[in-house]
Amino acid sequence: MGLGLVLVAVAAVSWGTTGATMATLAGLGDIGPLFVGWARLAVAAPCLVAVALWRHGRPDAPPWPRRDSALALGLGAAMAAYQLCFFWAVTLTGIAVTALLAICSAPLFIALIAAVVLGEPLAGRLGACLVMAVLGTGLLVAGTRDLSHASGGLAAGAALALGAGLSYAVYAVAAKRLLDRRPPLLVAAVTFAVGALLLTPALLVEAAPAPGVLAEGWPLLIYLGVGPTAIAYALFTVGLRRVPATAAGIVSLLEPLTASGLGVLLFGERLGPAGFVGAALLVGALALLSLSR
Numbered sequence: 001m002g003l004g005l006v007l008v009a010v011a012a013v014s015w016g017t018t019g020a021t022m023a024t025l026a027g028l029g030d031i032g033p034l035f036v037g038w039a040r041l042a043v044a045a046p047c048l049v050a051v052a053l054w055r056h057g058r059p060d061a062p063p064w065p066r067r068d069s070a071l072a073l074g075l076g077a078a079m080a081a082y083q084l085c086f087f088w089a090v091t092l093t094g095i096a097v098t099a100l101l102a103i104c105s106a107p108l109f110i111a112l113i114a115a116v117v118l119g120e121p122l123a124g125r126l127g128a129c130l131v132m133a134v135l136g137t138g139l140l141v142a143g144t145r146d147l148s149h150a151s152g153g154l155a156a157g158a159a160l161a162l163g164a165g166l167s168y169a170v171y172a173v174a175a176k177r178l179l180d181r182r183p184p185l186l187v188a189a190v191t192f193a194v195g196a197l198l199l200t201p202a203l204l205v206e207a208a209p210a211p212g213v214l215a216e217g218w219p220l221l222i223y224l225g226v227g228p229t230a231i232a233y234a235l236f237t238v239g240l241r242r243v244p245a246t247a248a249g250i251v252s253l254l255e256p257l258t259a260s261g262l263g264v265l266l267f268g269e270r271l272g273p274a275g276f277v278g279a280a281l282l283v284g285a286l287a288l289l290s291l292s293r
Contacts, residue, residue, distance in 0.1 A: 004242025005290060008251045011236035014228045016258025019095075020266055021228075025220050029213035032206045033090055036224065037083035041196035043225020045189070048234065052189035064182075071178045075187070076194020078171035083195070084202055085164035093157030100141045101158055103256050104134050105165030106172075110249035113173045120244045129289045133250045136281025140260055143275025169249070175237060176245045184237040192233070250289055257282055 025031050064072070089098040111130055114120040122130070171191070178187050209217070240248050257279060263269035271279070 002290075004239040005247065005251055007235045007239030008243065008248045009254055009286075011232040011239065012252045012254035013258045014232035014235075015252070015255040017262065018224060018228045019259040020262045021220050021224055023267065025217050028216045029210060030207075031209040031213050031217060033087040034084070034202060034206045035209060036221070037087050038196070038199050038203055039221045040224050040229045041079065041083065041192050041199055043222060044230035044233070045192040045196040047226060047230040048185065048189035048192050051234075052183075052185045056183055056186050068178060068181060071174050072187075072190045073194060074174050075171055075178065075191040077198060078167045078174065079191055079195035080198040080202075082164050082167035082171065083199055085160045085167055089157045089160035089164060091157075093154055093161065096141070097154070098157065098161045098164070099256065100138060101161035102164040102168075103141065103253065104138050105162050106168045107134055107246070107249035107253065109166050109169030110172050111246045113169055114176070114245040117173055118176060118245060120246055122246060125288060125291075126244070126246060126250075129250050129285045130246065132281050132285035132288070133253050136278040136283075136285060137253045137256055139274045139278025140271075140282060141256055141278075143272040143278055172240065172245050172249060176240055176248075179237065179241040184241055185234060188230075188234050188237045192230070247289060251286060253282060254286065 022033070022036055025036060086098060086102055089102070107130060111120075111122050115122050175187055175191070214221075236248070236252075243251075260269070260271065260275065260279070264271055
């Protein structure tokens with residue numbers, strides 16, 4: 001289980017760099033968050049498909065049974081729904097409220113769904129880690145961002161943010177089940193290929209960035225697609241195969257911890273007393289989890 005937790009942790013730290021990268025992209029000009037979400041999937045998908053074909057593609061490979069095909073489609077749909085719900089929520093409530101609701105709700109949804117679908121017990125040390133991690137993340141996000149300036153459509157935005165958390169949870173649990181029968185790289189490749197295809201029509205509702213913005217921002221878009229998406233989700237999928245889905249959900253909360261640290265170091269954000277308490281709780285939960293067998 002130790003190696004699995006390390007792989008999930010590395011993936012989560014990589015995800016934590018997306019906020020700083022998107023802030024840099026926003027500084028280049030008018031580039032919508034939905035376009036960035038689609039670009040992540042569109043860049044990651046061919047990378048993962050190429051690697052998966054190199055490792056596992058064989059002309060004589062047997063076809064997938066119907067249940068595995070349904071799970072694969074569900075994975076792609078969940079990944080596309082996460083991007084759509086999260087970035088749509090940002091336009092309604094702002095990044096602070098969206099991040100708070102989506103990031104904190106995801107591990108809770110994972111724990112509940114995993115208990116029902118996978119039969120993972122939620123008690124003892126794991127349950128204590130979950131409570132500490134979610135509470136710590138809430139304090140951390142609230143301590144580093146001003147939650148009082150949410151834009152209009154708060155109720156709809158909150159529902160979409162919770163939808164993003166639920167979509168991520170469905171992805172994690174469905175991937176955990178499919179990983180019992182399929183190799184991790186193949187699962188990741190199918191997920192992002194399907195997700196990119198499903199999310200493409202959503203671009204019709206958002207204006208394309210100006211050519212000058214794309215000319216300046218393409219290295220950052222490539223980084224988002226390759227680093228925090230293709231590589232990070234490949235590592236997460238490999239790690240998820242080795243650990244319970246609930247434990248992976250808890251460790252993935254390293255993402256906001258990393259993002260908050262980068263915000264303080266690079267953008268002059270202040271952590272505040274609540275943020276420090278939240279960071280301490282989150283680190284304590286991860287330390288306690290790492291001691292579990």
